Amino acid sequence: MKFIDEATIDIVAGNGGAGCASFRREKFIPFGGPDGGDGGRGGSIYAVADSNLNTLIDYRYARRHEARNGEAGRGSDCYGAASEDVILRMPVGTIVRDLETDTVIAELLEPGEKILLAKGGDGGFGNLHFKTSTNRAPRQKTPGWPGEAKKVKLELRVLADVGLLGQPNAGKSTLITAVSNARPKIADYPFTTLHPNLGVVRVGPEKSFVVADIPGLIEGAAEGAGLGHQFLRHLQRTRLLLHVVDLAPFDPAVDPVAEAKAIVNELKKYDQELHDKPRWLVLNKLDMVPEDERAKRVKDFIKRYKWKGPVFEISALTREGCQPLIHAIYDHVATAHKVHVEADPRFPDGKPAAELDEAAEQKA
Template identity: 90%
Template sequence: MKFVDEATIDIVAGNGGAGCASFRREKFIPFGGPDGGDGGRGGSVWAMADINLNTLIDYRYARRHEARNGEAGRGSDQFGAAADDIVLRMPVGTIVTDLETESVIAELIEPGVKVLLAKGGDGGFGNLHFKTSTNRAPRQKTPGWPGEGKKVKLELRVLADVGLLGMPNAGKSTLITAVSNARPKIADYPFTTLHPNLGVVRVAPEKSFVVADIPGLIEGASEGAGLGHLFLRHLQRTRLLLHVVDLAPFDPEVDPVKEAKAIVNELKKYDEALHDKPRWLVLNKLDMVPEDERAARVKDFVKRYKWKGPVFEISALTREGCQPLIHAIYDHVAAEQHKVVEPDIRFDGTETSS
């Protein structure tokens, strides 16, 4: 199935039904009084996150979603029926934005929770609504209120704990295959990965985390080169970034340090907050480096790259060094999840004497 992470749709809520102006007409009852009912409410448009969906492909082809109008009121004290609401099911992590105001309407994080996107119009009042002790034969009625209509943008940002970052052919897809249940396409040419892949990494029973692999970045990605810049949004919800570096490139003239610095620069140009996320250095393809040269090559890379953070030496192909990396990642993610937020003393429920 084609991966789609953006779509623009029109949503229209239903109009309320009109009220009815009617009078009771029955044999031997000359003054029956008003009996016109109110109109029914129009249907609303809701959005709900569904864990069974992982793409916005349905909304690429279904561009308009309309709820039905409410029924009009009738005589004999009959109120119009309210129209059914419609619920748009979207992947978890979808952000709904109003294109006119550019404001975020909803962010679908929790599965099964409905969020109102467009409210249906209320029904109009029939003349029964205007009956009083002094106005016994009202002829007033009101039309139904119109429902809301919006043009919205849907943007999917996958929910992952860890994101893989790196140049094409750095071994990101091989790494996610080695440590998780994901099975992305792997080949010996650039841009093998054309869309994000998610994998669940099982560390131990009831201990796991989600890792995301996006297409490789190249220099100039912030200006539109390559594919990676299109999917960087999927790393914005991660707690940790793994910068995967090919320590043994096919071309001997390629400098891994220069490529690594280019990736970081593109990340900074795209989003400062994404650049400031915790980032670990993962030096991959050590199986291609002779054992007696590995330590020297790693030391030279770290020195020239001027890296002060954590460094992991692995071979995704042979899975050498992957287990220590997995356990370190899980410890970091678990610590982030269990961070205690300091309570606001203004709302802690205690009273202070003035």
């Protein structure tokens, strides 16, 4: 299925039905009272996060979504029927923006989350609604309220714990294939990956995290070189970035340090917050380097790159060094997932008395 992460659609909620002005007419009842019912409510439009979807391709071609109007009220105390709501199913991680004001209407982050995008109009009042003790034959009725109409922009940002960053052919797709269940296209030419790929890495029972592989960046991406910054938005929700560097490029004239610095500069041009995320250095393709030269080449790279963060030496093809990397990533992600619980002011030290007694017994 084609990967689409942007779409613009029109949404129109239904109008409310008009109220009815009617009077009861029966044989031998000369003065029947008002019996005009209210109009029905127009259909609303909702967005629902669906974990089974991973692209916005459904909205690339279906650009307009309208809900039906509510039915008008009728005589004999008949109220108009409300129209059914329209449910738009979208991938988890979709951001819905108002195209005119550029304000965020909704951000779908949980599977099954339901957000109102456009409210249907309320139905109008029939003359039965205006009956009082002094106004026994009202002829007033009101039309239904119009439904909301908007032009919205849908933007998908995949939900992943870890993002892979690097030049084309650095081995990102091979790495995600080696550690997860993802099977992206792998070939020996640049820009093999044309859209983000997600892979679930199983560390152990009930221990896993999600990795996102995006197309490679090159110098000048801010000016549109290569695929530009088109897919960098998918890394903005990650907790950790893995900067994958090819230590054995095909062209001997290519300097891995210069390429690594170019990637970091492009990241900074795109978004400072993304640049400031935790970033680890992953030196790949060590199987292409003779064993007696590996330590020297790694040390030279780190010295010239002036890197002081975590460094992992791997070969994604032979899976050498991948297991320590996986366990380190899981520990980092699990720590980031922990929620800080504030102390409860009702108890000393933020703990109930029962827990304090148990702690005292253990110390004794």
